[in-house]
Amino acid sequence: MIPDTSTETVFTYGSPALKFGAGASDEIGFDLARLGAKRVLIVTDPQIAATEHPQRVAEQMAKFGVEAHVFDGVHVEPTDASLRQAIDHARGSGPWDAFVAVGGGSSIDTAKAVNLLTTNTGELMDYINAPVGAAKAPAQPLKPLVAVPTTTGTGSESTTICVLDVLSLKVKTGISHASLRPTLAVVDPALTVTQPPEVTASSGMDILCHALESYTARPYDSYDRKTPEQRVPYCGANPISDMWSEQALRLLCRSFRSAVRDGENVAARVDMALAATMAGLGFGNAGVHIPHANAYPIAGRVKEFRPPGYAVHEPMVPHGMSVSLTAPEAFRFTFSARPERHVRAAELLDPTADRPKDLADFLPAMLTELMQDIGIPNGIGGVGYTSSDVPDLVEGAMKQQRLLATAPRPVTDEDIERILVRSLDNW
Template sequence: MAESSRETVFTYAAPSLKFGSGASAEIGHDLRAYGVRRVLLVTDPGVEATGHPARIAEQITSATGAEVVVFARARVEPTDASMIEAVEFGRSEGPFDAVVAVGGGSSIDTAKAVNLLVTNPGDLMDYVNAPVGRGQAPEHPLLPLVAVPTTTGTGAESTTICVLDVLALEVKTGISHARLRPTMAVVDPDLTLTQPAMVTASAGMDILCHALESYTARWYADYPAKQAEQRVPYCGSNPISDAWSEKALSMLAGSFRGAVNAARAGDDPAEARTVREQMAMAATFAGLGFGNAGVHIPHACAYPVAGRVRDYRPEGYAVLDGDEAPIVPHGMAVSLTAPEAFRFTFEASPTRHLKAARLLDPQGAVAATEGPDLLPAVVATLMRDIGIPNGLGAVGFGAGDVDGLVEGAWAQQRLLATAPRDVTPEDLAGVIGASLEHW
């Protein structure tokens, strides 16, 4: 590519951030600046049962005098049907002056969809990314959205993305626009202390893949030059996103296994709080990185894995979801093809892949050669240590499913465009086929 035809600009954006123990008690104070009279609070049944949403609603009313209307039926791993239900509730119960999301990425993404569609005309599929949906941009500004994560992983409090399953197509996709980014992220590590072990492991793998994928994404200056109106939130790896991703990887190296072990053992709350805080910080840092650089092959492959699940039900998720539906949690789905995806992308940027492996394994505990096998070995070892299933085969997929999974991943062109190497369907088949078992 001629030098003059390369991109010379990268973009960076982030919500206002409030981080720390007790931060969720100050949301009412923060909303006062918006003169709110009616607030919609979005959560899910499992989080509602913890009492956090009711407490936050009470504090908002006490600080602002506003009425808080609660929608507590967000679905873990949202579908088009669950989001439409939430949107219909928002439209029928509105108008509102602000939206507050309390929960994991599923609640935050549901709140993003509601916020979009209570302020803009049309239906959900008008805004879902092409080619699955019509990829329409919002016409009007959205309401202030305060995102309060209760899991350590998705980074949804920082991003412009809203993810959902389209049931009829058996595919996971999303809505992507800068206006979806929350106005404020309130990250209170205390809200994550009751997170079950498998939720901690799966959500943590989402942090890991956010950091690794954004760090290994196509460099922003390797894209063709763009006009201002052509720029999208995912602009490729860049100096600012790199700094967030590197720090997230370093923090995961020191806290991830400990956080999962604490959740399994029910350790002393003080000890658990330390590693939970580190995980919450890593999730936020990774979100600030990938929310601008983007993610690529593991996330593209994860969408059909989650969308085509038949009968897998991980421990800890049935209670949170409120039903017995089969589910491959998003972070787990992303991780299942990650080792092979990073083996495939190694040749595009060997130095970055090796540095990422050293950040995750600073003591060199994983025995592998300093080449394309090192990062996959580090990731697979971590997956095994924290109890992530051993590849796609362990969640119910076989060789006969590869073509269907490739078809679903190939539809995620927005993500595949961020990969550091050009990707073909045959490449995806190689990654997915080699991911049926990792060890």
């Protein structure tokens, strides 16, 4: 029944099971026991470990007959070295029946790599995306992985990818396979209440860009027809990812500023946790594009910038911040490919806003206003880059062809250069 057309007619959709709400993280032992797990490794980072959330998750498991051990050696922004260390630890202390990641994207991504390399033979490089690695598909099924995000932004609980820096090559790349997707996402807004306002702002921009990028992504049915072997988890904008993105935008409209202003506002925290989940379910199937491609070198080549509100000992640009800095100019560039989408997104973000004379300016202006309100630095200049860094950043962004292929129009070096130069300051 293959239809007589050279363009794609099929889209795919996958998601973890979900348990959402205050108190949800107290039941993980029950869910793991039902999956047959008896001995479980909890994967987290030292900062999250200090909140005692992972310890609490470990303790409640005993009630359900599940033995849990905590590994708190996750590196924020995982590297090949940090992943190897986590894998060595898990291989040395296994076997494990299941894994639980408690933390942000770094913990969840590390747990994905640990799951892959404790259930399958070989080394990290065998599975890393080509051309950096050998892009091997796992031969054996993975164990159950429960993701418990403690920051409202990552979306990693919904995706099939593990992002890492390969230190020797100075390149950010990933491992991507459908079997990496967590089995269950446990989203407990109560775990996010301690998030400082700066973290809420930055990770909220990540949610927003997930929603906006997948909503404006190249539509699945504009690609050439794929064989089943050619299908990838990120298949372009489709009716299901559109719906998640729209709903995430509505929730952000209602609660983003309130959650930054008052972290104790529980209703706003619940909305943000739900928005993060929904945007994750959307982009986890559609994909993201230019702002995320630019974010790789913006975060990866950081100079001296140290973000307020983050307890870090080295320079860093938080992921959500790095994504947001070129978003206004990226969406000005993509406007012409899908104008109605960009207008609709702006209207979902603020139904009361007046349309500007130049509609291409609608979404960018709304984003810069929001970023000023919530304290995001002013452009890539605000995190320490100057125009002399642009060629270097262009080169880094252009390496992310997997992401740029999801942009709604072709993207050249010159396009990225123009976007970066215009993003040196955003206001």
